[in-house]
Amino acid sequence: MRRADVLAARDRIDGLVERTPLIGSDLPGEKTWLKCECLQTGGAFKLRGATNRLLQLTSEERRRGVVAFSSGNHARGVAIAARRIGTPAVIVMPADAPRVKIDGTRAEGAEIVFYDRRTESREEIAGRISAQTGAVVVPSFDDPAIVAGQGTAGLEILDQLAEVGEAPPSRIVIPCGGGGLATGIALACPDAEIVIVEPAGWDDMARSLAVGEIVPVPADAPPTLCDALQTPRVCELTYGILRDREARALSVSDAEVESAVRFAFERHELVVEPGGSAALAALLAGKVETAPGTVIVLSGGNVDPALHARIVAA
Numbered sequence: 001m002r003r004a005d006v007l008a009a010r011d012r013i014d015g016l017v018e019r020t021p022l023i024g025s026d027l028p029g030e031k032t033w034l035k036c037e038c039l040q041t042g043g044a045f046k047l048r049g050a051t052n053r054l055l056q057l058t059s060e061e062r063r064r065g066v067v068a069f070s071s072g073n074h075a076r077g078v079a080i081a082a083r084r085i086g087t088p089a090v091i092v093m094p095a096d097a098p099r100v101k102i103d104g105t106r107a108e109g110a111e112i113v114f115y116d117r118r119t120e121s122r123e124e125i126a127g128r129i130s131a132q133t134g135a136v137v138v139p140s141f142d143d144p145a146i147v148a149g150q151g152t153a154g155l156e157i158l159d160q161l162a163e164v165g166e167a168p169p170s171r172i173v174i175p176c177g178g179g180g181l182a183t184g185i186a187l188a189c190p191d192a193e194i195v196i197v198e199p200a201g202w203d204d205m206a207r208s209l210a211v212g213e214i215v216p217v218p219a220d221a222p223p224t225l226c227d228a229l230q231t232p233r234v235c236e237l238t239y240g241i242l243r244d245r246e247a248r249a250l251s252v253s254d255a256e257v258e259s260a261v262r263f264a265f266e267r268h269e270l271v272v273e274p275g276g277s278a279a280l281a282a283l284l285a286g287k288v289e290t291a292p293g294t295v296i297v298l299s300g301g302n303v304d305p306a307l308h309a310r311i312v313a314a
Contacts, residue, residue: 001144001241006151006188009052013149016051016084017041020153022160022295026267027283029290033169034264034280035157038272038301043104044228045153045181045299046070046077046140052149053138054081062087064134069093069122071227072101073300074140079108090135092125098227098304117230118219141180142235151184157295158189170293171195175278176205176249177229179238181299186245192295194247195288197278199226199257205234205242206249214239225254225307228275228300250288252281260284261311264298271308276300 021036037045054066065088068078075091082089089110093102094117106112115125130137139146158168169192174182176196186194198206201222207215216233224230252260257274260281264270272280276299282288283296 001147001187001237003187003190005144005148006155006184009145009148010152010155012055013048013051013152017048017152019156022157023268025296027290030292030294032283032290033161033295034268035153035295035297036270037153038270038276038298042073042076042080043300043302044073044077044276045150046073047080048152049146049149049180049184050074050077050081050138053143053145054078054085054087056145057085057087057136061136064136065089066138067092067126067129067133067135068138068140069126070140071097071230072105072302073228075105075110076101076108076302078138079105079110083109088135090129090133092122092129094122098302098307100304101302104302141178141183141231141238144237147180147184147187147237149184150181151188153181153297154185154188157185167293168192169295170291172295172297173197173279173282173288174297175229175275175299177231177275179205179234179242181297182247183238183241185297186241186247194242194245195250195279195282196242196247197250197252197282199224199229199275199278200251200253202226202230203249203251204231205239206251208234208239209243209247209249225257226275226278228273229278250282252278252285252287256281256285258311258314261303261308262314265312270298271301271303272298273300273303
């Protein structure tokens with residue numbers, strides 16, 4: 001993949017996704033910027049990649065529909081994009097996905113098929129549905145069109161900093177599940193240091209980068225509040241690009257994530273889901289230092305209201 005793929009995606013999805021705000025934050029040290037993908041249509045950055053992928057379906061593929069697998073944010077992004085172009089969508093979702101994500105996906109008109117994330121393979125289920133119906137499988141990150149679409153957030157960061165007279169970002173800190181968003185931004189912003197942040201115990205991208213080959217999440221991985229980042233295995237596409245960019249990888253605990261959720265709400269009145277706050281959590285915990293031109297991506301805001309209320313009230 002090349003940066004040109006991201007530029008082409010920007011032209012393709014122009015007017016169909018929000019240009020999300022880039023706001024300054026009063027964090028200690030150097031001025032830090034927050035890229036608010038939690039304010040994207042559908043509540044997360046996922047609409048970018050889903051729109052770019054679905055707009056490239058043929059007329060026959062649109063007739064047969066699409067099938068995707070996701071804990072929620074990609075599900076809703078695909079459902080919105082599918083509704084807009086008039087194609088049916090089936091979403092394979094874990095039975096323990098947050099209710100807000102299930103309801104949001106169903107509200108967009110998608111059919112939902114549930115599975116057990118501990119004992120069943122979402123890829124296999126999606127593959128069976130595709131074989132039976134002819135639906136096109138739309139992965140959440142293992143697809144160049146998805147990655148290119150997610151990278152449009154990085155192009156916006158460059159434009160928005162330039163508009164306020166700031167230099168291009170020196171470092172971009174990004175939550176990471178499968179790595180589609182981080183990979184897209186890495187392509188869009190070739191001069192920035194890329195730092196990815198995963199939940200503790202679900203840091204398969206970090207482990208993969210450390211040993212030089214893809215390592216899946218262990219079967220006994222601990223529970224995490226970051227449901228959006230519970231990817232059991234990354235792919236060659238995202239791993240390869242982040243490896244070549246020498247991305248730095250960090251992990252954060254649930255307690256650190258909760259602190260970030262509170263910070264976003266108390267300081268900026270932003271509702272950010274736990275997984276979407278992972279990058280901010282790393283900075284607040286001192287795991288990544290502030291430096292001039294640091295951008296933190298808040299990747300999603302689809303959080304159960306009761307959970308959010310509990311976190312911010314703590």
